Each structure stands twice: as structure tokens, then as C-alpha cells.
Amino acid sequence: MATVDIRAVTKAYGSTPVIHGVDIDIHDGEFVVLVGPSGCGKSTLLRMIAGLENISGGEIRIGNRVVNEVPPKERDIAMVFQNYALYPHMTVGANMGFSLKLRKAPKAEIDARVNRAAGILGLSHLLDRFPRQLSGGQRQRVAMGRAIVRDPQVFLFDEPLSNLDAKLRVQMRTEIKELHQRLKTTTVYVTHDQIEAMTMADKIVVMHDGVVEQIGAPLDLYDQPANQFVAGFIGSPSMNFIKGKVQVNGTAAFVTPSGAKFPLDRVPEGAVGKDAIYGLRPEHVRIDPQGVPVEIVVVEPTGSEILAIVRVGEQEIACLFRERLSLAPGETIHISPQPGMTHLFDAVSGQRL
Amino acid sequence: MTSTHSASSSPSRAGAAMTDSSHAPGADTGAAKRAKTSGLTDDSAGMSYLDSLPRRLITVMLPLLVFVFVLLFPFYWMAITAIKPNYQLTDYANYSPLWVVGPTLDHxxxxxxxxxxxYWLWNTLYVSFAATAISxxxxxxxxxxxxxxxxxxxxxxxxGIFLAYLVPPSILFIPLALMVFKLGIYDSKLALIFTYPTFLVPFSTWLLMGYFRSIPYELEECALVDGASRWQILIKVLLPLSIPGLISAGIFSFTLSWNEFIYALTFIxxxxxxxxxxxxxxELVRSDVYEWGSLMAGALIGSLPVVILYSFFVDYYVSSMTGAVKE
Incomplete structure (x- = not known):
């Protein structure tokens, strides 16, 4: 087990920069998820940690060793690939033992470690099969088994669940988390799925266009997004952004162009009278007779909750109600945000105010 | 890509199995019967136009027959000529050219x-194997x-390698002849073993490049992370997966060497x-005397090894032409 330190790392393909100076501290035994939309550089960063891509600038340390020029096989890492990358011509057992065999470990030790890993993952009865004879979930487990067998300092996962169907994905998510709690190996996990990130991570790194937007614990990102991008990316359904101005007219309020007034938890300094973005999560909207009148556009019940799209002036707001309300399109309801659950962003920079 | 496909196909298979089992109890026999009859009188289009027999004869069998006839007739001609007594060979007036009376093994x-x-047979075998292995x-x-x-x-x-393949041997043999003389291997098997790769290597390289390209790049990266060197990746991961490609490159090389003419004519x-x-x-054509019987026997026996080789490896050969590595 080891720490991973990423210091001012940059990456450019030719003259095209794709990662612009990223700093991340990963503690020993931590489960860190790199998340972001496709093309944000998260996979590239992971591959740089693995040694599959050159590092254009800055430095990456695993433990206390700078690994910029260290080939992948000497970095003591294990990686799980998106399409599993199982060797099709080897049995499950041979796949899992391959790295040890390359290291010329004695056969008894290879067998012992493969059996132990297979036991952890419930693969013991599949060791003699070939990858093509396995289901998607089993292949996924073999790929993880191959990583466990090596007992590396760092696990790297590159979107390992994106080839599975939705149900299996949820199940494997839990399994990976359990595995980490059991082995306590430092883990870097790349995904584009914010739910995966929220549910699994000790620490989430949100990336966008080759820049780290925010680093923090899942709930910190949810409660205190540093900017509009993080606010919109974390949480599902995603946060509503309402355009308007901060006004102080007796009490401070956020006023939309159509004149609707939303309450503010606090008035940031220098924000009064300026254009701003009001952030409100759908699940933090509640029915309130004293609230803002809105017109219902669409109602989508899912059983456990109701998603309603409502209109304020020209702007649409998604609202999520846990109660069984009888709502119909065209009706007018009154809503207000839960106190303490609103966000305010700069209209230009998108930074949290 | 393949894994995505198989992952998504398994639930659909499970779905199919479920619908099957729902029919099985026979609770609703009427529905089951309907399903059966509709299966028989399937009015969907597609390939069903091939179903009626007269149509099949004309659209499938006839073209196939013509094709097979064109392909196999030369072999038939070789075979009967090889066992025809000499007096029948050109006497079409008294003996049918398409049949043999009193076959003979004299030729x-x-x-x-x-x-x-x-010797020729042995030489061809030896040279073909050696040239194929080197290539x-x-x-x-x-x-x-x-x-x-x-x-x-x-x-x-x-x-560049591909372009080298396009240079015709009838031009290339002039500089090659010079080299063969200077190396002192003229009129020996080595002359052929070293010159055949000039057209075998470009061809096999091109074929193998296509095959290697079909092997997922992640496998190699995974092996790199697992601690394999480039050499180990090649030997333990890439080559075992390329066996169909290697076999078809081998068969092609072997056949090309076996049938090679110009270099063999000039360097031996x-x-x-x-x-x-x-x-x-x-050797079997002496000025204007053609020993047709022996000539044909020689050609026939000479083509047998290649036929046998192809028939053994036809599956590999086809898979390397059509497909990629399945995970």
C-alpha cells in the first residue's frame, strides 16, 4: 500500500494540451474516484499513473518514489481495464496467475494466491474455464482477481463497470466497495458515472477539460460544490440553475427576470444587484403555499417519487417530490427551497458565491 | 467491442429461454398451435425465395455446378491424361478424349x-518449408x-514493404541473380531459400499486420502492467492469439514457394x-516432344501436397480471412 502524489502534472499530445497542471494527493488506503464527462482527461491521468502514457510535465509519486520514468511493470500497480482485457487463450486461473508467472514465482505460491483471490471473488469453481465461457459479471470478477493476486501497492480501475448491464453494475459496485474495505489497498477509480463516484469514493476528483474542478468527499461536493460545473455534474437529477439578480429590498432575495422571488440563505458580499445563478437541487424543492407560483409543464411519476418540470417565466425547474401529490400539467403550484439548501454562483465565472 | 457484444447478448438469450419455457407447460395449447403453424407458413421474405425446388435448381445448383465444373475439369484432364496409354493420347477419332480405355501406370x-x-519433389518440399519458416x-x-x-x-x-511486393519477380530476378552468383549459391537450394522471402516476407507481413491489428490493444497494455517485456508479450500473448493468422500466412507462403517458377528456372x-x-x-519436354502422360502425372502429384495442406487448415485459413480475436 502506498500514497500517490500527483504534482502539477500536464499532458500534451503534440502541441495539443489535454491535462493542464493537475495536483491530487491520494492517501494510503484511500478510494479515490476520478470523475468527469468523456474527454476530460481522467482516463489519460489514470494511464499516466499506470505508466501507459508519458508524463509531459510535473511529477507522479507512488510511495516516495518518483515514477515518471519507471516502466509500468516496476510501478507495483494493478489495473482493471474497461473491456477486462482477459487473455482469451488462457484459463481463468492462468489469467490470474500470469503476472506471478512472469515474476517467476514458485508454482505453489502462485496456486495459493490464485486460490485465495478466487475464494474472495467466488471464482473457485471457474478456474479451469476460458474467458469466452464466462458471463460479463464473471469476466469482470476475473479481471479484479487478476489485480488482487498481485497484491499491488495501488489498484487502478478504468471504467470497469461500463460494459455491464444496469443491474449487474449496481451489484459489482457494492462488491468493489466491499473488496476495498477488506483489502484496504489504495485505489484510483475512473468513471463518468457520478452515481458510481458518489457511492464508492472516499474522495472524489471532478475533472473537466483537463482541469481539476474540485476535490472532496462525496457529500462535501454535493453540499458545497465549488462551481457551477461541479454543482451540475454531481447529483441526479442535476441541479436547477436559475438566472436572475440578487436584490435587497427589505429582505434579501433572488429575483428572476420574470419577477419571481426566491429566498436566499445568506447574501454574499458584493453580490447585491449583480447577475447571478441560483442553484437549487430538484430534491430540495418543497410545496409551500407562501412560495413562488409556478406552472406545471410535465409530471413524471416513478413510484417512489414524482419528478415535475415547472416553469417560472421563461425558465424551467425540475422538482422532485417524495410525497404522492396529485399534480397535473397546466396547474399552478407554489414552491420554495428547503432552507439552507440553496446555492449561488457567479453568472460569469461560475464560481460559488 | 466483442465483449460488449457478448455481455449484451447474454440477457437476450436469457429472455429467449424465458419465453420458451412459458410455452412449454402447454396451458394455452391454442396459442402454442398457432405459434407452430405460423412458424410453418412463415410469410416473411428474406431467403425463402430459394425454397421451391425448381427455383433452387436454377438459382443455386446450376451456377454451382458450372463453377465446380470449371474448377475441377483441368484436374480431371490431368488425371486421365496421366493414366492414358500413349496411343490414345492424340487419337481422338478412335478413342473418346474424355475417357480412358485400359488405363496404365507406365507414365x-x-x-x-x-x-x-x-529429387524435384524433395527439393520443392525442402525449399518451400525453409523459405516459409524464414519468412x-x-x-x-x-x-x-x-x-x-x-x-x-x-x-x-x-x-514500403507493400510496394516491394508489387515489384514483379521478372524484374527483380536480374539483381537477385547477381547477388546469388556473388554469394556462390548458384544452382543450390540456398539460392531459392534466400530469394523466395523477397516476395514472401512482404506478403506475410502485410497479412500479419492486419491480424495483429485485430487483437485488442488493451491485452498488450494489461500484459505490460502485469510485468511482461515486449518479447514476452509477443511470445506469450500475441502469438498464441495469432495462430490462425500464422497458419494462413504459412499456407500462403508455402503455396507461393511451391508454385514459384521464375527464380527456380533462372537460379537452378x-x-x-x-x-x-x-x-x-x-525435363519432360524434349525440344518438340511433349511427354504428355508423364507431364500430367508430374503436375498431378506435384499439386497433391498443397491440396492436402489446405484441406487440413481450411478452418484456420477462413477464420483469419474473416475474423478477429474473440474474447
Missing amino acids: IKYLLFETTYP LVASVFAAYAIERLRFKGSRWVGL QSSENKTVPVGVLT
Whole structure:
């Protein structure tokens, strides 16, 4: 087990920069998820940690060793690939033992470690099969088994669940988390799925266009997004952004162009009278007779909750109600945000105010 | 890509199984019957136009027959000529050219015991095997380097190798002859073993490059992380997965060497060093006397090894032409 330190790392393909100076501290035994939309550089960063891509600038340390020029096989890492990358011509057992065999470990030790890993993952009865004879979930487990067998300092996962169907994905998510709690190996996990990130991570790194937007614990990102991008990316359904101005007219309020007034938890300094973005999560909207009148556009019940799209002036707001309300399109309801659950962003920079 | 496909296909298979079992109890026999009859009188289009017999005869059988006839007739002609007594060979007035009366093994006996034909056969085999082996080893390295090491200018090297393949042997044999003389290997098997790769290596390299390209790149990256060196990746991961490609490159190389004519004609002089294609043509045709019977027997026996080779490996050969590595 080891720490991973990423210091001012940059990456450019030719003259095209794709990662612009990223700093991340990963503690020993931590489960860190790199998340972001496709093309944000998260996979590239992971591959740089693995040694599959050159590092254009800055430095990456695993433990206390700078690994910029260290080939992948000497970095003591294990990686799980998106399409599993199982060797099709080897049995499950041979796949899992391959790295040890390359290291010329004695056969008894290879067998012992493969059996132990297979036991952890419930693969013991599949060791003699070939990858093509396995289901998607089993292949996924073999790929993880191959990583466990090596007992590396760092696990790297590159979107390992994106080839599975939705149900299996949820199940494997839990399994990976359990595995980490059991082995306590430092883990870097790349995904584009914010739910995966929220549910699994000790620490989430949100990336966008080759820049780290925010680093923090899942709930910190949810409660205190540093900017509009993080606010919109974390949480599902995603946060509503309402355009308007901060006004102080007796009490401070956020006023939309159509004149609707939303309450503010606090008035940031220098924000009064300026254009701003009001952030409100759908699940933090509640029915309130004293609230803002809105017109219902669409109602989508899912059983456990109701998603309603409502209109304020020209702007649409998604609202999520846990109660069984009888709502119909065209009706007018009154809503207000839960106190303490609103966000305010700069209209230009998108930074949290 | 393949794994995505298989992952998504398994639930659909499970779904199909479920609908099957829902029919099985026979609770609703009417529905089951309807399902059966609708299965028989399926009015969907597609390939069903081939179903009626007269149509099948005309659209499928007839073209196939013509095709097979065109392909196999020369072999038939070779075979009957090889066992025809000499007096029947040109006497079409009294004997049908398409049939043999009183077949004879004289031509074959003559070929095997009174000419150097067995030497030719051995030479051809020896040269073909050696040239194929050398070419395969060279091509594996070349194809791997061009396809996976991605060094600067690898594309141009690949293109250059392909262009080398396009230079016709009838031009290339002039400089090659010079080299063969200078190396002192004229009129020996080595002359052919070293010159055949000039057209085998480009061909096999090109074929293997295509095959290597079909092997997922992640497998190699995974092996790199697992601690394999480039050499180990090649030997333990890439080559085992490329066996169909290697076999088809091998078969092609072997066939090309087996049938090669120009180099064998120019670089070999003595009768016992000749290969089958050259030997048959130069030793069994004496000025204007064609020993048709032995000639055909020689051609027939000479083509058998290739036929046998193909029939053994046809599956591999087809899979390497059509497919990629399935995970």
C-alpha cells in the first residue's frame, strides 16, 4: 500500500494540451474516484499513473518514489481495464496467475494466491474455464482477481463497470466497495458515472477539460460544490440553475427576470444587484403555499417519487417530490427551497458565491 | 467491442429461454398451435425465395455446378491424361478424349523411376518449408514492430514493404541473380531459400499486420502492467492469439514457394536440384516432344501436397480471412 502524489502534472499530445497542471494527493488506503464527462482527461491521468502514457510535465509519486520514468511493470500497480482485457487463450486461473508467472514465482505460491483471490471473488469453481465461457459479471470478477493476486501497492480501475448491464453494475459496485474495505489497498477509480463516484469514493476528483474542478468527499461536493460545473455534474437529477439578480429590498432575495422571488440563505458580499445563478437541487424543492407560483409543464411519476418540470417565466425547474401529490400539467403550484439548501454562483465565472 | 457484444447478448438469450419455457407447460395449447403453424407458413421474405425446388435448381445448383465444373475439369484432364496409354493420347477419332480405355501406370512409373522427379519433389518440399519458416519469423517481427511499436515512420515502412511486393519477380530476378552468383549459391537450394522471402516476407507481413491489428490493444497494455517485456508479450500473448493468422500466412507462403517458377528456372541448372514446376516443364519436354502422360502425372502429384495442406487448415485459413480475436 502506498500514497500517490500527483504534482502539477500536464499532458500534451503534440502541441495539443489535454491535462493542464493537475495536483491530487491520494492517501494510503484511500478510494479515490476520478470523475468527469468523456474527454476530460481522467482516463489519460489514470494511464499516466499506470505508466501507459508519458508524463509531459510535473511529477507522479507512488510511495516516495518518483515514477515518471519507471516502466509500468516496476510501478507495483494493478489495473482493471474497461473491456477486462482477459487473455482469451488462457484459463481463468492462468489469467490470474500470469503476472506471478512472469515474476517467476514458485508454482505453489502462485496456486495459493490464485486460490485465495478466487475464494474472495467466488471464482473457485471457474478456474479451469476460458474467458469466452464466462458471463460479463464473471469476466469482470476475473479481471479484479487478476489485480488482487498481485497484491499491488495501488489498484487502478478504468471504467470497469461500463460494459455491464444496469443491474449487474449496481451489484459489482457494492462488491468493489466491499473488496476495498477488506483489502484496504489504495485505489484510483475512473468513471463518468457520478452515481458510481458518489457511492464508492472516499474522495472524489471532478475533472473537466483537463482541469481539476474540485476535490472532496462525496457529500462535501454535493453540499458545497465549488462551481457551477461541479454543482451540475454531481447529483441526479442535476441541479436547477436559475438566472436572475440578487436584490435587497427589505429582505434579501433572488429575483428572476420574470419577477419571481426566491429566498436566499445568506447574501454574499458584493453580490447585491449583480447577475447571478441560483442553484437549487430538484430534491430540495418543497410545496409551500407562501412560495413562488409556478406552472406545471410535465409530471413524471416513478413510484417512489414524482419528478415535475415547472416553469417560472421563461425558465424551467425540475422538482422532485417524495410525497404522492396529485399534480397535473397546466396547474399552478407554489414552491420554495428547503432552507439552507440553496446555492449561488457567479453568472460569469461560475464560481460559488 | 466483442465483449460488449457478448455481455449484451447474454440477457437476450436469457429472455429467449424465458419465453420458451412459458410455452412449454402447454396451458394455452391454442396459442402454442398457432405459434407452430405460423412458424410453418412463415410469410416473411428474406431467403425463402430459394425454397421451391425448381427455383433452387436454377438459382443455386446450376451456377454451382458450372463453377465446380470449371474448377475441377483441368484436374480431371490431368488425371486421365496421366493414366492414358500413349496411343490414345492424340487419337481422338478412335478413342473418346474424355475417357480412358485400359488405363496404365507406365507414365507414373517412368516419372518416378527414370527421371529425377523424386529429387524435384524433395527439393520443392525442402525449399518451400525453409523459405516459409524464414519468412514467417521475419514477418512476425516486422508486423509487430510496424503495427504495435509505432516508431517514427512506421507507416512509411509498412507502405514500403507493400510496394516491394508489387515489384514483379521478372524484374527483380536480374539483381537477385547477381547477388546469388556473388554469394556462390548458384544452382543450390540456398539460392531459392534466400530469394523466395523477397516476395514472401512482404506478403506475410502485410497479412500479419492486419491480424495483429485485430487483437485488442488493451491485452498488450494489461500484459505490460502485469510485468511482461515486449518479447514476452509477443511470445506469450500475441502469438498464441495469432495462430490462425500464422497458419494462413504459412499456407500462403508455402503455396507461393511451391508454385514459384521464375527464380527456380533462372537460379537452378542441374537436373537434380530443380523444383517440380521447373523440372516438369524443362525435363519432360524434349525440344518438340511433349511427354504428355508423364507431364500430367508430374503436375498431378506435384499439386497433391498443397491440396492436402489446405484441406487440413481450411478452418484456420477462413477464420483469419474473416475474423478477429474473440474474447
